Amino acid sequence: MMPPFVEKFRALLATGRVANLPTVWSNVLVAHTMATSFTYFGYTIEYGNDPIILPSFVFLIIASSLIYLGGCMLGDARDIEYDSIHKPDRPIPSGIISATSVTLIAWSLLMAGLSLIAVSSTAIYNRTYNYTWTDFKDLFNSSVWLSTLQPHQIILCCLLVTSIVCYAYIHKKHRTAALILMAFCRVQLVFLAISAVHQSWLLPYFLQPVSDDIFMHWKWVVPWMPVLACIVGIYTLLLSWVASTEASPSVFSFRKTLAVGMLALPLVSIWFNSFISAGQTPPWRQEQLDGKFFTVANNLSTSHWIVLILALAWTGHTLRALKTSKPLFVSRALAGFCLLDAVMIAGNSPIVALICIVLFGLALLLQRVTPAT
Numbered sequence: 359m360m361p362p363f364v365e366k367f368r369a370l371l372a373t374g375r376v377a378n379l380p381t382v383w384s385n386v387l388v389a390h391t392m393a394t395s396f397t398y399f400g401y402t403i404e405y406g407n408d409p410i411i412l413p414s415f416v417f418l419i420i421a422s423s424l425i426y427l428g429g430c431m432l433g434d435a436r437d438i439e440y441d442s443i444h445k446p447d448r449p450i451p452s453g454i455i456s457a458t459s460v461t462l463i464a465w466s467l468l469m470a471g472l473s474l475i476a477v478s479s480t481a482i483y484n485r486t487y488n489y490t491w492t493d494f495k496d497l498f499n500s501s502v503w504l505s506t507l508q509p510h511q512i513i514l515c516c517l518l519v520t521s522i523v524c525y526a527y528i529h530k531k532h533r534t535a536a537l538i539l540m541a542f543c544r545v546q547l548v549f550l551a552i553s554a555v556h557q558s559w560l561l562p563y564f565l566q567p568v569s570d571d572i573f574m575h576w577k578w579v580v581p582w583m584p585v586l587a588c589i590v591g592i593y594t595l596l597l598s599w600v601a602s603t604e605a606s607p608s609v610f611s612f613r614k615t616l617a618v619g620m621l622a623l624p625l626v627s628i629w630f631n632s633f634i635s636a637g638q639t640p641p642w643r644q645e646q647l648d649g650k651f652f653t654v655a656n657n658l659s660t661s662h663w664i665v666l667i668l669a670l671a672w673t674g675h676t677l678r679a680l681k682t683s684k685p686l687f688v689s690r691a692l693a694g695f696c697l698l699d700a701v702m703i704a705g706n707s708p709i710v711a712l713i714c715i716v717l718f719g720l721a722l723l724l725q726r727v728t729p730a731t
Contacts, residue, residue: 368728369449373434373460374427375731377724380717381695382426385544385590386418387717388699389551391710392586414554417478421471421515422547428467429522429543435461436526444605468519475515478554511553518546533602541595548587585630586702593623593698597691601731604684617677620691624669624701631662631705662705665715669697689730693721 434441434450435457442451449455521543529536596619600610610616676690700714721730 366455369454370431370460370463371728373431373449373455375430375728376427377689377721377728377730378430378692379423379426380721380724381692382422382547383419384696384699384714384717385547386415386422386551387710387713388703389548389586390415390418390555391703391707392582393552393555414478417474418551418554421474421478422550424467424471424474425515425519425522428464428471429526431460431464431467432523432526433529435464437530440530468522472515472519475550476512478511511550514546514550514553518543518550521546537595537598537602540598541591544594545587545591548590549583552583582630589623589626589630589698589702590695592619593691593695596620597688600680600684600691601688604688604731610680610684613677613680616680620673620677621670623698624666624673627662627666627701627705630702659705659708661708661711662701665697665701665704665711668715669694669701672697685729685731689725692730693718693725696721 434448438450438457441448446452450457450460521539525536525539525543529539596616599612600616603610672690672694676687676694679690680687696714696718700711700718703714704711724730
């Protein structure tokens, strides 16, 4: 028998869905790397063409982890009546931890994550302001603080936290709205990671002393960003669709539709990698391609094909689990987030793709310690 403290700590890990944190990290890593590395139509994004910006990335990883944990805990605390009937072995209905304490911890984590993003939005390191950690004291100077404030980042984080809270309160009452909200949360996470390395378009022009271009506020918003966010959002929607039926003993009725969607998403990377390659015009603008899909595919790297095959193989393995167990399918699909991220960036950054594969392995390892659903 485990000591009470250890038992409660493991219960908190399960309530916070710690096993899914690697999927959050891979989402942030890929979006952040793309935002700091890629060009579009041969134009270098003014505030995003440096390598990964370590300080802002560390802030993002910690903040997004806190927000994810807080959201999962808040959802479990709100589900106590439902779980008492359908999942009585969950930590809260089984009495290991109380709903009140979990709710308090959840709100604390959400506010801590939001506060960290608010702080990092002024301490952002970029080559425009040339801030280093030795310059952090300058942020107490009001003029410096205003010139580095990133309101768009704070607004996106507030929207993310609001969506998470709304999901926690309605997901057992309004299934369709809950599915949309869940997907929207992952979409917002991608945009939050992207926004962390770009200067705000919301600041007044007189607070932009480093540029004579008033349109710089929105130059960094380019088409690959919503494409990546939509891919992540659709994947979230598909696996959440199955997760919402876990309590039902019946077989999932739309397996073919689900299979087509989940297998198609990694294949989109064939087009997507060509779309975002540095200095490369998107495929539909290249006259020499003549609209031929396979011409685009032939230009992709070996590393991309290896990761793509791995992602498709895991997706097939995940779909087979749906025949026998919905929770097993959802757990495998959640870990598969990392492979989807890997395949989206493999053609342009094999190292980052390899990190995503390592995170995939970590997610599977953590699922042995604490449940993913």
